[in-house]
Amino acid sequence: MNQTPLKLNFNIQTEAYHGPFELVLDLIEARKLLVNDLALASITEDFISHVRAQATFPIEETTNFIQLSATLLLIKSKSLIPDLILSEEENADISDLKRRLEAYEKVREATRELARIFGKSLMLPAGIRAPEPFFAPSRDLSQDTLAEALARVIAARETVEELPEARVKSLVSIEEVMDKLAKRVQGALTLSFKDFAGDKGEKVEIIVSFLALLELMKQGTVAAEQYHQHGDIRISHTASASVPRYG
Amino acid sequence: MLMPPAALEALLFAAGEPFQKKQLSKLLDISLEQLDTVIGVLGRSLKDHGLTLIVTDTDVELRTAPEASDIVKKLHEDELARDLGKGSLETLAVIAYQTGGADVECSGTSRGEIDWVRGVNSSASIRTLLLRGIIEGREDEHDKRRVRYSLTTEALAHLGITRTADLPRFDELQDSTRAIVKEKEITDAPTI
Amino acid sequence: MLMPPAALEALLFAAGEPFQKKQLSKLLDISLEQLDTVIGVLGRSLKDHGLTLIVTDTDVELRTAPEASDIVKKLHEDELARDLGKGSLETLAVIAYQTGGADVECSGTSRGEIDWVRGVNSSASIRTLLLRGIIEGREDEHDKRRVRYSLTTEALAHLGITRTADLPRFDELQDSTRAIVKEKEITDAPTI
Numbered sequence: 001m002n003q004t005p006l007k008l009n010f011n012i013q014t015e016a017y018h019g020p021f022e023l024v025l026d027l028i029e030a031r032k033l034l035v036n037d038l039a040l041a042s043i044t045e046d047f048i049s050h051v052r053a054q055a056t057f058p059i060e061e062t063t064n065f066i067q068l069s070a071t072l073l074l075i076k077s078k079s080l081i082p083d084l085i086l087s088e089e090e091n092a093d094i095s096d097l098k099r100r101l102e103a104y105e106k107v108r109e110a111t112r113e114l115a116r117i118f119g120k121s122l123m124l125p126a127g128i129r130a131p132e133p134f135f136a137p138s139r140d141l142s143q144d145t146l147a148e149a150l151a152r153v154i155a156a157r158e159t160v161e162e163l164p165e166a167r168v169k170s171l172v173s174i175e176e177v178m179d180k181l182a183k184r185v186q187g188a189l190t191l192s193f194k195d196f197a198g199d200k201g202e203k204v205e206i207i208v209s210f211l212a213l214l215e216l217m218k219q220g221t222v223a224a225e226q227y228h229q230h231g232d233i234r235i236s237h238t239a240s241a242s243v244p245r246y247g
Numbered sequence: 248m249l250m251p252p253a254a255l256e257a258l259l260f261a262a263g264e265p266f267q268k269k270q271l272s273k274l275l276d277i278s279l280e281q282l283d284t285v286i287g288v289l290g291r292s293l294k295d296h297g298l299t300l301i302v303t304d305t306d307v308e309l310r311t312a313p314e315a316s317d318i319v320k321k322l323h324e325d326e327l328a329r330d331l332g333k334g335s336l337e338t339l340a341v342i343a344y345q346t347g348g349a350d351v352e353c354s355g356t357s358r359g360e361i362d363w364v365r366g367v368n369s370s371a372s373i374r375t376l377l378l379r380g381i382i383e384g385r386e387d388e389h390d391k392r393r394v395r396y397s398l399t400t401e402a403l404a405h406l407g408i409t410r411t412a413d414l415p416r417f418d419e420l421q422d423s424t425r426a427i428v429k430e431k432e433i434t435d436a437p438t439i
Numbered sequence: 440m441l442m443p444p445a446a447l448e449a450l451l452f453a454a455g456e457p458f459q460k461k462q463l464s465k466l467l468d469i470s471l472e473q474l475d476t477v478i479g480v481l482g483r484s485l486k487d488h489g490l491t492l493i494v495t496d497t498d499v500e501l502r503t504a505p506e507a508s509d510i511v512k513k514l515h516e517d518e519l520a521r522d523l524g525k526g527s528l529e530t531l532a533v534i535a536y537q538t539g540g541a542d543v544e545c546s547g548t549s550r551g552e553i554d555w556v557r558g559v560n561s562s563a564s565i566r567t568l569l570l571r572g573i574i575e576g577r578e579d580e581h582d583k584r585r586v587r588y589s590l591t592t593e594a595l596a597h598l599g600i601t602r603t604a605d606l607p608r609f610d611e612l613q614d615s616t617r618a619i620v621k622e623k624e625i626t627d628a629p630t631i
Binding site: 249250252253254255256257258260261262263264265274275292295296297298309311312314315318319321322323374377378379380383384401 | 455484487503504515558559560
Binding site: 019020021022061064068100103104106107108109110111113114115116117118119120121122123124125126127128 | 364408
């Protein structure tokens with residue numbers, strides 16, 4: 001992903017830009033999966049590594065990515081520990097995310113359709129005949145209406161440019177999100193530990209390595225591996241018993 | 248005397264830009280329903296001609312037919328359509344596939360709805376589309392502070408189609424998107 | 440494929456002014472004799488339509504049909520009697536304040552600058568202002584393809600001023616406008 005920091009808000013999207021939903025869908029499609037809890041859980045690590053590798057997101061976009069990471073981590077945790085009780089708000093976040101991803105899938109298809117036809121068959125308007133100039137002013141044309149009109153335009157621009165600021169408040173670091181989740185998962189794990197006896201022992205192992213993974217990512221070691229966007233998953237829950245390579 | 252479809256054709260040609268249906272019905276002294284019929288008749292009579300009608304919810308415009316694209320491009324080579332960036336195209340798709348249809352209570356798409364489905368801030372893309380005259384914003388009827396965006400005749404002219412219903416896979420891609428957005432309005436969930 | 444009469448119609452429509460037959464035969468890749476046949480076919484197909492062909496020895500032009508003259512006249516009267524409205528006033532204001540003042544270095548405002556300041560496409564408004572003789576366009580000295588617009592002397596007289604610098608809050612509003620235009624120069628880069 002080729003992401004350069006840009007000075008101004010309205011320049012964020014370069015051609016190579018990938019939004020958070022796009023990244024999720026790309027990762028899911030690369031695994032030939034459908035959008036569901038399982039698929040979302042399986043791409044969580046990759047998604048987070050990706051976000052961590054991007055040190056230069058514009059601040060507002062970072063918020064979007066981190067919030068999405070948090071929701072993915074919730075889904076992942078829930079898939080590992082079914083006993084983990086999610087709050088109403090967390091459940092709402094998860095179902096909202098799934099609905100949005102479904103909608104976004106359609107938008108992506110619609111975009112491909114439009115890209116296919118946009119600009120291909122131009123339909124031109126009637127040519128402008130050189131006007132025979134004769135002066136026809138109007139009642140609403142005066143010095144004051146002109147000054148008002150321009151002041152209105154300038155004021156409208158200012159409100160547009162102020163808007164994005166309000167959203168940045170919710171900014172948290174991905175480390176905080178992971179910390180919080182690690183504590184929740186550990187808590188749930190202790191509570192329901194007896195459920196994991198016997199044949200479920202394998203699952204405990206998975207969860208433990210998931211926690212280790214969270215820890216590693218926090219320290220930045222995994223992110224240092226620099227994943228290729230469509231590349232192999234080096235850490236998935238089937239392989240997670242082995243510690244990821246780094247160094 | 249000139250028949251209404253011919254009068255409509257003359258007016259649209261003389262105006263040389265999108266014409267509001269409301270204003271047309273006044274000038275031609277017919278109701279909006281009658282106007283729709285007249286638009287239909289003129290549209291059909293333009294079959295095999297080099298011109299075509301582009302019709303949106305609010306406007307009608309006479310333009311060269313999509314089949315004439317190659318030949319008229321020779322006239323205006325310098326001002327040919329620049330491609331849209333990915334973000335703008337995606338934003339256009341959200342607006343295009345949610346607009347139109349007979350049963351929409353509120354026509355157009357708000358910025359919040361676009362952001363919701365794209366997962367990113369769309370103000371830059373909306374700005375580009377506005378600057379290029381591909382979308383236009385109108386005040387929401389229910390909430391004056393909110394602006395709803397819809398396609399202009401210019402957008403359809405770039406897509407080579409005469410109405411939004413002719414968008415590729417319109418029913419399939421539109422219905423589902425709309426159903427999802429409706430749901431969203433009910434729950435009105437927070438961002439991401 | 441488009442039949443030659445339809446292609447001819449599209450070309451004449453998009454040109455908006457008399458078209459040389461010589462040039463047309465080249466564009467359509469047919470002989471002058473063939474062109475005359477094609478013109479005949481198109482002329483007959485326009486019967487009962489609102490448009491008609493005007494043919495001289497050297498030129499062809501697409502025009503509104505003579506039977507439509509009453510309704511087209513009504514349209515123009517309507518257009519001229521109407522208030523300018525929000526969009527055209529804003530466009531005019533940008534031109535008035537951005538142009539002129541102490542440093543005469545900047546003569547006129549380009550369409551791109553108006554679009555940028557307003558955040559929407561201003562072609563329709565510029566067209567209205569031109570048709571009403573309120574602004575006039577002049578070729579940019581540095582870039583021949585670009586047109587710069589300024590107020591006509593009639594418009595200044597109507598406003599009761601001799602130069603735009605006499606407009607209310609001129610310095611303040613000009614500074615803000617020019618600052619916005621500067622922003623454009625900085626960000627005038629890739630399509631979004």
